[in-house]
Amino acid sequence: MPMMQNVKNTIAQVVKEMIFPHYCCSCGRIGSILCKGCEYDIVCDRENICLVCKQLTIAKCLCSRCPASYTRAFVVSARNGAVAQLIDQFKFYRARDAALPLADLLVATIGQLPPETVIVPVPTIAPHIRQRGYDHTVLLARRIAQANGVCYTPLLRRRRNSRQRGSSRSQRQIQAQSAFVAKGKCVPDVPYLIIDDIATTGSTLEYAARALYGAGATEVWVAVVAVQPLD
Numbered sequence: 001m002p003m004m005q006n007v008k009n010t011i012a013q014v015v016k017e018m019i020f021p022h023y024c025c026s027c028g029r030i031g032s033i034l035c036k037g038c039e040y041d042i043v044c045d046r047e048n049i050c051l052v053c054k055q056l057t058i059a060k061c062l063c064s065r066c067p068a069s070y071t072r073a074f075v076v077s078a079r080n081g082a083v084a085q086l087i088d089q090f091k092f093y094r095a096r097d098a099a100l101p102l103a104d105l106l107v108a109t110i111g112q113l114p115p116e117t118v119i120v121p122v123p124t125i126a127p128h129i130r131q132r133g134y135d136h137t138v139l140l141a142r143r144i145a146q147a148n149g150v151c152y153t154p155l156l157r158r159r160r161n162s163r164q165r166g167s168s169r170s171q172r173q174i175q176a177q178s179a180f181v182a183k184g185k186c187v188p189d190v191p192y193l194i195i196d197d198i199a200t201t202g203s204t205l206e207y208a209a210r211a212l213y214g215a216g217a218t219e220v221w222v223a224v225v226a227v228q229p230l231d
């Protein structure tokens with residue numbers, strides 16, 4: 001039966017693409033929502049950007065001016081151009097198909113992960129999952145784990161439903177401090193890689209990382225598709 005279901009899903013996808021073909025959101029070429037050529041260009045143009053101050057950093061997106069508890073950070077790009085369009089489609093226009101190119105941009109940026117790495121999505125608040133019909137960070141995290149052949153574990157949960165969009169910078173930072181709790185214990189000496197789509201102040205990732213350290217992790221990394229440029 002699962003095989004039959006897969007065949008049905010594939011046929012449905014092919015039919016959907018015949019009726020509503022995708023165009024590359026960067027160059028306009030027909031075929032996919034982001035063509036491989038444009039994906040390659042985005043990854044090649046990648047710069048190391050600090051999640052907090054958005055300034056360029058020397059290496060690994062870690063910044064000497066902005067101390068963080070995570071020990072590695074991966075950023076695909078600033079939120080602009082094709083990356084911004086893809087994220088907006090994915091988050092606000094129910095374009096579930098954007099998960100694949102966005103995850104692939106992260107996979108190319110992150111490179112090969114140690115086989116013991118655990119991939120952890122930043123948990124999305126429930127009303128946003130209901131609105132979209134999918135959990136966008138789960139889709140990204142699952143795909144990244146699958147591409148690397150490593151473990152996916154949704155270890156974090158939100159302590160309460162605190163909406164972040166529209167809040168001021170200081171409000172966001174206060175909300176983030178108490179936002180996350182680990183659902184279980186972490187294993188020491190294993191890298192935990194937290195996945196999110198956008199870093200606005202960097203505080204969500206910082207407090208998500210602290211929740212994992214609190215549960216016993218000794219090494220926490222973070223990866224985001226885009227950093228929101230400062231206003």
Ligand SMILES: [Zn+2]
Nearest residue numbers: 024027035038
């Ligand atoms: Zn293209």
Ligand SMILES: [Zn+2]
Nearest residue numbers: 050053063066
């Ligand atoms: Zn910085």
